Amino acid sequence: MDPVIQSLLDTDLYKFTMMQTILHQHPTAQAEYAFKCRNKPDLPLAKLREEIEAQLDHLCSLRFAEDELAYLGELRFIKADFIDFLRLFQLQRRFIEVTVPEDRPDELAIRVQGPMLHCMLFEIYVLAIVNEIYFRQFPQEPSWASGEVQLAGKINLLKDFAQGNQRRNPFVFFDFGTRRRYSRDWHEKVVATLAHEAAPFMRGTSNVLLAKRYGLTPIGTMAHEYLQAFQAFGSRLRDFQRNALEHWVHEYRGDLGIALTDVVGTDAFLRDFDLYFCKLFDGLRHDSGDPFIWGDKALAHYNQMRIDPAGKMFVFSDGLDMEGAFALYHYFADRVRTGFGIGTSLSNDCGHEPLQIVMKLVRCNDQPVAKVSDSPGKGMCEDANFLNYLRDVFEIEQQ
Incomplete structure (x- = not known):
């Protein structure tokens, strides 16, 4: 085996x-x-x-x-x-x-x-x-060959994008592909290739082993399970999001400051994300729903709190590919710092439906x-x- x-x-x-x-x-x-x-x-x-x-x-x-x-x-x-x-x-x-x-x-x-x-x-x-x-x-050789073609195409897209497309904030992306990768070896090849050929844009990986192996920044804060667990941790259900965020701040005291917004929907999250949390957290992560609508809502919320969103960061991570990340970057990057967690499109683009x-x-x-x-x-x-x-x-x- x-x-x-x-x-x-x-x-x-x-x-x-x-x-x-x-x-x-x-x-x-x-x-x-x-x-x-x-x-x-x-x-x-x-x-x-x-x-x-x-x-x-x-x-x-x-x-x-x-x-x-x-x-x-x-x-x-x-x-x-x-x-x-x-x-x-x-x-x-x-x-x-x-x-x-x-x-x-x-x-x-x-x-x-x-x-x-x-x-x-x-x-x-x-x-x-x-x-x-x-x-x-499935046969491995044609899958790898297909993946190599797709990976080369993504790198070419990045290089073309670098010509005259920069906004106020730089374009950066991260590998988020562990959970739905084609294979361990293919995932490593993708990360190693991007670390070498897309270094100005590729800023890290969620995979700790690959971050260690290739000298990359390990990326990640919280997932849905963390906030969900607080639905059962003793506070009123209405207060579970505030309780979860408060515990996170107590644990990390300024580190790992990107909050996940969609455990009970963005509107409900923003109602709990008051001035206190707006100041304590560095930014927000999008993982479901229309990302453009989500981003506009989040920007409006920061403005309502009288906080300049230029100092915050939006991390987009819902089923992204390069073209989708570029479109979001063009729309938001003059107003807020952006980062893009790209998963399946990087780690499992080998000719099969993931x-x-x-x-x-x-x-x-x-x-x-x-x-x-x-x-x-x-x-x-x-x-x-x-x-x-x-x-x-x-x-x-x-x-």
């Missing part, structure tokens, strides 16, 4: 930043995560179950190496006690289960359930494993939690009553 995951650093930075916060502030939290494929694969995922089980067995044998811990420890926002925790850490196979639903024999059901601290790292590894095992079913797979938090501390999103189809909740209650509390219209 060729292991998909060979290092526990082969994941996104925000898994560690969220995990450190949970260790310090909610170490006894219990969590449950569920896998979902949003599109119909060309091959049934159920046929991959045996290989995925074997990959998970290997994953749960891995430990952090000392040089990996030393690298993490050099990041100024990672604390020594968290490194000590990771030195002892090992994923537990008993917390993850892979089944084939009786009523959906072509699909996979993957669930992770247990202490949040011991479960939250599974997400990116599971998604990378499912992707790579799936794409190994899998639209996610693994989301669905319960915390034995209570349902939800992601509503600004895009129909991107929300996730397994309890209709809780979802309806959440919508009522935050005045969210049915999509």
Whole structure:
């Protein structure tokens, strides 16, 4: 067996930043995560179950190496006690289960359930494993050849773009491709190539292992699971976003200052993102809904708070390709700093339709939690009553 995951650093930075916060502030939290494929694969995922089980067995044998811990420890926002925790850490196979639903024999059901601290790292590894095992079913040579052509085209687009297209703020992008990559090796080739040939524009990667290997900046702050968990952490539901942001500020004290806006929709987020948080956070991340409408709303909100948005940053990360990033840059970059997290379009443009797979938090501390999103189809909740209650509390219209 060729292991998909060979290092526990082969994941996104925000898994560690969220995990450190949970260790310090909610170490006894219990969590449950569920896998979902949003599109119909060309091959049934159920046929991959045996290989995925074997990959998970290997994953749960891995430990952090000392040089990996030393690298993490050099990041100024990672604390020594968290490194000590990771030195002892090992994923537990008993917390993850892979089944084939009786009523959906072509699909996979993957669930992770247990202490949040011991479960939250599974997400990116599971998604990378499912992707790579799936794409190994197709001929590899033509896929790589197609990917190389597409990658060269993207680099040429960047070079052409550099001629006379600059705005007040520079164009910068980041690799966000770990979770839906074609394969580990292809992802590394993409990042290594971009780091060498697109250095003025390529400012980092969410993948910690590749950042370490190629001297790039590791990028990431928080994901949906972090804010969702606060729906079950004891405050009034109406206050969960403020509570989550307050805890984040307490943990990082000015570092990692990009806030995610769409757990219960941008309008509801901005109602909670008052002057206090506007001043404390460096900017916002877009991950669903129309990005132009989102950006205009965010700019209007900063102006209403009498804060000059020129000093803030908008990070766009919803299904972007280069052309989409260029269009957003032209529209916003004279008014606010911009950054573009490009994922699947970089790491899985190899001639096959990518899998639209996610693994989301669905319960915390034995209570349902939800992601509503600004895009129909991107929300996730397994309890209709809780979802309806959440919508009522935050005045969210049915999509």
